[in-house]
Amino acid sequence: xxxxxxxxxxxxxxxxxxxxxxxxxxxxxxxxxxxxxxxxxxxxxxxxxxxxxxxxxxxxxxxxxxxxxxxxxxxxxxxxxxxxxxxxxxxxxxxxxxxxxxxxxxxxxxxxxxxxxxxxxxxxxxxxxxxxxxxxxxxxxxxxxxxxxxxxxxxxxxxxxxxxxxxxxxxxxxxxxxxxxxxxxxx
Amino acid sequence: xxxxxxxxxxxxxxxxxxxxxxxxxxxxxxxxxxxxxxxxxxxxxxxxxxxxxxxxxxxxxxxxxxxxxxxxxxxxxxxxxxxxxxxxxxxxxxxxxxxxxxxxxxxxxxxxxxxxxxxxxxxxxxxxxxxxxxxxxxxxxxxxxxxxxxxxxxxxxxxxxxxxxxxxxxxxxxxxxxxxxxxxxxxxxx
Numbered sequence: 370x371x372x373x374x375x376x377x378x379x380x381x382x383x384x385x386x387x388x389x390x391x392x393x394x395x396x397x398x399x400x401x402x403x404x405x406x407x408x409x410x411x412x413x414x415x416x417x418x419x420x421x422x423x424x425x426x427x428x429x430x431x432x433x434x435x436x437x438x439x440x441x442x443x444x445x446x447x448x449x450x451x452x453x454x455x456x457x458x459x460x461x462x463x464x465x466x467x468x469x470x471x472x473x474x475x476x477x478x479x480x481x482x483x484x485x486x487x488x489x490x491x492x493x494x495x496x497x498x499x500x501x502x503x504x505x506x507x508x509x510x511x512x513x514x515x516x517x518x519x520x521x522x523x524x525x526x527x528x529x530x531x532x533x534x535x536x537x538x539x540x541x542x543x544x545x546x547x548x549x550x551x552x553x554x555x556x
Numbered sequence: 557x558x559x560x561x562x563x564x565x566x567x568x569x570x571x572x573x574x575x576x577x578x579x580x581x582x583x584x585x586x587x588x589x590x591x592x593x594x595x596x597x598x599x600x601x602x603x604x605x606x607x608x609x610x611x612x613x614x615x616x617x618x619x620x621x622x623x624x625x626x627x628x629x630x631x632x633x634x635x636x637x638x639x640x641x642x643x644x645x646x647x648x649x650x651x652x653x654x655x656x657x658x659x660x661x662x663x664x665x666x667x668x669x670x671x672x673x674x675x676x677x678x679x680x681x682x683x684x685x686x687x688x689x690x691x692x693x694x695x696x697x698x699x700x701x702x703x704x705x706x707x708x709x710x711x712x713x714x715x716x717x718x719x720x721x722x723x724x725x726x727x728x729x730x731x732x733x734x735x736x737x738x739x740x741x742x743x744x745x746x
Binding site for chain 2: 382385386389390391393394395396397398399400402403406407408410411412414420423424427428431432435436437438439486487488491492493494497498512516517518519
């Protein structure tokens with residue numbers, strides 16, 4: 370079985386589990402949770418940098434998802450849908466905590482090219498995670514969604530409730546700061 | 557982020573693992589929050605987008621569940637799963653599938669299933685034609701799903717999702733059979 374077939378099979382069965390969960394089957398929903406919890410928690414943790422807060426966000430994401438399952442369109446990706454909810458939950462908590470930070474005017478400079486986010490020389494994983502964690506929230510959010518989770522500029526901007534240009538500017542800022550902190554060229 | 561403790565070096569951000577396991581199991585608290593609360597406006601009978609149509613198996617599994625729910629609604633009562641008909645299953649952890657499929661071969665299940673099947677003929681024969689057609693259509697859908705799931709499991713025996721869906725389909729069948737019997741016993745004249 371090829372990787373594509375495995376993935377296709379997984380998604381097919383995911384659809385059946387969604388149908389069951391919609392009918393109130395919590396066991397089916399638990400299966401979906403087990404399948405997606407790691408990636409949702411990974412996203413929340415990278416956005417919040419606080420494990421306990423990330424756990425709260427993950428729980429709230431799945432509770433909100435359960436409540437809104439009827440609105441989920443099965444033709445779209447459940448993972449993406451959950452990530453959207455997770456981003457909303459995380460941003461909501463950040464707003465409540467008053468941790469919003471505007472992008473400094475001087476740094477509003479868009480990414481002028483499609484970033485591959487490759488490093489000139491190999492970098493330790495932990496070193497990179499720490500450097501990402503040290504980024505300002507706005508730049509970190511954009512980087513995590515775009516460079517780690519593979520969302521396009523448009524998708525990342527929509528998820529974050531930003532104009533696409535602002536999202537690109539945040540990415541530019543993230544690249545610049547990473548380059549400085551890691552002391553390595555980020556191409 | 558130190559709790560992740562990733563090791564090694566990478567050459568691009570895309571190589572970072574997307575998934576990070578939480579430090580504890582978050583499911584129990586999620587389950588406590590959603591228990592007893594069905595998702596808003598369950599779309600059990602809503603048509604599912606054809607654009608996402610994948611293998612036939614997926615639809616059969618979903619159809620089995622829809623057929624079962626339809627019969628439950630039609631009979632006008634719900635029958636909780638319990639006893640030999642549907643012993644409690646292990647939580648849906650990966651790897652729990654083998655445990656789940658084991659109860660299908662449980663002699664208690666086999667006995668109860670055989671008994672229900674024996675009496676089903678008379679009960680269904682006594683139904684009005686429209687009701688009989690509904691029951692038979694549901695059972696046909698469920699059995700077709702069972703057959704296809706078993707066939708798929710034959711090719712991929714370790715697939716825990718397939719195992720779980722098969723067990724759910726067995727449960728659906730038992731639920732329909734039990735509903736029909738109980739409605740008949742209660743003299744509801746279905």
